[in-house]
Amino acid sequence: MNITPRQVEWLVIALLVGLVALVFQQAATDMAAQGIAPGGPYDNAAAYPKTVAVVLGLLIAAQAAVQLFGAAPPQDEDGGVPLRKLVRPAALIFIFGLYLGTLPLLGYHVATPLMLGALMVLCGLRRPLAIALPALLVSFGAAYVFEAWLKIVLPGGLFHLNMVW
Amino acid sequence: MFADALLAGLDLFLTPQSMLLTVLGVVFGLVIGALPGLGPLMGIVLMLPFAVSLPPVAAMGFLIAIAVGGSCGGSVSAILLRIPGTPLAAATLFDGYPMAQKGRAADAIGIAISASALGGLFGGVVLILTAPLLASFASNFAPPEYTMLALTGLIAIAVVSEGSLLKGLITGAIGLLIATIGTDEFSTGYRFTFGIFDMLNGFHIVAIVVGIFAISEMASQVMGGGLNEKPDVKAVRPGFRTVWMTLKHWKNLLRSSTIGAAFGALPGVGGTISSFSAYAVAKALSKPEEGYGAGAEGGVVATESANNATVGGALVPTLALGIPGEAATAVLIGAMLILGFFPGPALFANQPDIAGGVFLVYLFSNVALLFVGILATPVFVWVLKLKKSYLIPVVLLLCAVGTFALQSSVFDLRVMLGFGLLGILLRGAGYPLAPLVIGVILGPLLENNLRRSLLISREGYWIFLDRPVSATLVVINLLLIGGATFVTMRSLRRRRQAPLVARTNDAGR
Structure with a gap:
């Protein structure tokens, strides 16, 4: 059985989707409970990580599109790495x-x-x-x-x- | 301005500890650079835990000397084994290995060391002349400029990193998110700490760097095989006459060093690109009888002087702006922060002795490289015979004990292992790792200045376009992303068309 770079790429995408979800979950629960989620630039400690998470989400979506519609990585054509x-x-x-x-x-x-x-x-x-x-x-x-x-x-x-x- | 900084740093530099550690750093750098698969970054990463317990200038001397020695060490294995110890020395084998095949291995190594040292000294002059000027210019910067500068550094490195632009930007964004873990400086609230006491200050930068680079590299080395191979290399002993042989190519030396120093100052470019560019220029300007590609001394001079001049160039934005040019300088910034001084204009204004001390240790490390490199070449050649089966366990032990030594914390060891696993996964999927570390380093700078900019702004995000320098950086960032997106789309289209063309050709046969 082999593992291909494309499979590892999907594994990373899944992990990153989880990371983005975690940022929003923490902002909505723990940070909101501490009172650091709403407010202006001084008080709102959640705005910056949420912004980075949004950017990351967009980049992940673009990378997923490349993986879905782009050509396979060269190593995939060799059948990948044996387990x-x-x-x-x-x-x-x-x-x-x-x-x-x-x-x-x-x-x-x-x-x-x-x-x-x-x-x-x-x-x-x-x-x-x-x-x-x-x-x-x-x-x-x-x-x-x-x-x-x-x-x-x-x-x-x-x-x-x-x-x- | 330049003389003031140098004089101020003289006291800190002229100590037996600083000078001895600089020489030791050069030796360690040469050894780790000579070993295929390792390199200056790995050397700095492994010695970072030791360095942070030293006085600032001695510590920076040790780490910078590792970068200097490591940038040159890769040429030893490139010349003798046709395996570049580091990617920096990849272009050196074009002429270095043919020289060795013609029985001139000692000359080739001597020229490589001499050109590295002289190129490095040229980079040092560029550093001393330009860093204070850049710092003086940047002293007028306000939060909006710093916000955009941090973004420029991150985007440039993501764009130039190996792999795709998207993957570089993704790892950069992961780095920015990791930097938010811990206590928020403004609101003093806790972010992503999950109630764990050890996470209140975030993850230690050394644990992250050691895990992401060293652990994942060792796993990759084990997978690569050849763990018990012992290359058959003969002892070589270059002499100081190779310095004169190098100086005979003075035009080439000056030109290549200029290319190296200029490329080094640009974020993300690094020594590999500068050495290949310097080689290409030298070859294009050479006469046919010089025989580039078949053992020309000029080829070795061009690549080695360029890649060591890059170190000096890379220190310019690192010291003057606090913006790292590549992974190794990002780790150096991490070390400076742990040592308690902040690179940037304030360093030159408030602690000129530290800035001057760093200039002097950089110059001295190149002088040391010339003497130690030529005299101790037989030792570095012997090091090539070390089996990976011994090297890998020792490197892992250094990772563990070094990381533990920072704060006597078992939590740091877990963080290191966790980032090691992340590094393995990201490497396996073809993601570059350098933007992640640079994201972690630049994250606090970016967030703090972004929030300060918004606090002082009456028009929200328009503040970034109201100020000329900041607006210029916004345009540069957009051009970088636009240009890289265009190149990426074009290469994707070509990759998609390639199998189609191949199938059409097969059908035609």
């Missing part, structure tokens, strides 16, 4: 997201070498030493720069693992 080709970037984002999510729990010194190692495996490295050594060195090197030089306290996690440099 299996997206597995690696999706896995990269998943590992990175997991790292960011677990960073406050596991702490920098546990989560970072694991994330680096996992990404190296994802990128095709297989020799354990070629993965473990750079992962540990890079992790500690970055920690040294941030904690010892820039005096930034990195997340210690549940175990409160922080280096005393």
Whole structure:
């Protein structure tokens, strides 16, 4: 199964339509409740985002018309990108997201070498030493720069693992 | 006027920290520029979190030096591997790679570095001479002029961005909307915060920039494959005699640097267009025996001097008006705002020491480029052997830790990831990303000045046509949109007709 640039273009259009709708929904509910939706240029904080949303809506309509009536993008003629080709970037984002999510729990010194190692495996490295050594060195090197030089306290996690440099 | 700014900045520039960081910035820029797929913008984005914890001039020296080194670094891989490290160096391979094939790789790299440094210095002279004048002229600007100027910057970048005009304008508008998130400066009301405390100040610009450019670029690199390839490159060691070889092409050098600096000052044009234009002009004016396209020294001189002079030119509207010319200068403006100084006429009037300091670090970064670049070329060549399978995890780690370090905020990390996903989606659909960041930077300037204009106006929106400069900018904006719409419609019509012509030809066979 393939995904074509035109399909991604429609996905973006759907997302943007949602964004425009959200601007009007917020102006009519939350901003109106705060009393910042009506009034002149000073008090009306909703007028500018609504104006930008209107412009965005018109641009989206024009882009949708181009997609409907214009020629297909050149990549579409090749059949697009196979879904299996997206597995690696999706896995990269998943590992990175997991790292960011677990960073406050596991702490920098546990989560970072694991994330680096996992990404190296994802990128095709297989020799354990070629993965473990750079992962540990890079992790500690970055920690040294941030904690010892820039005096930034990195997340210690549940175990409160922080280096005393 | 020029000497005053330079003298005022001397104290801030002549510190070991500023000078050392400028040299380090050049080294980092050269390394990141040499690595295919990365470039000066990525270098600035990755080092932004470090820079914002430094004193203003040292920080700007570090970031500007990355831009200077990165603009030149791409030529190393273009000459040795026939793969431009950055799009800026794409035109350099026309003559740089044939020179390497003829056994003159060291000369080609030496000439590229020398031309970059000399072109950059020319751009610096243009910056020092024109930025204070432009700032002085702009000091008479009122909110209507600033409103239109912000719109001109945004529209110009959307028009010139790769991809379609519509897509550029759409991402610009998304940027403007993102800039409205948080507390409204006028009414102090909350917009699009959804009751989340962390959103009261909006999204941090660094989290947005790192996510939208760096994360999406890494996903794109992983998809591109070749993660464990190790190119076979031989060590090269250029000498300082290449400076004289470059100076022999002084007319070409001056002409190309002028093209670069002038194009750099125009919003949206950037180094790639200026280097291709300088190459085209140099080739058109060359003699046949110079052999352009087959290893002419003049070809390397033209492209490299132009793309580095562009950096100086791009800093003119950035410093004098606070209007970024492209994505890298938009990020530099973001850095200036975080560091607590506001680019524009007020910078030259109230903080001439900062403006002068920035001029001096820019000049010094080009001098450093000449020496560091030529002496450390073997290191940059070695860097080309780095596997992407190591590079990608390290870049992602720098993104995460750098963004966290800004405010020790886990929320910023989530914002970064969210913008990374948005960047991947927009890239996949062929939307340019630079207008989004420029929209975020220019958003507050546009909204605040628009509302101030309407507050002082007795005739509503007519105020924009009542004032000559503002009215001129309105006309420029309309011409930009009208011209780009015409070009877009014509290319769409051609694209629709192309399959029809192909089918007719097939039927005729």
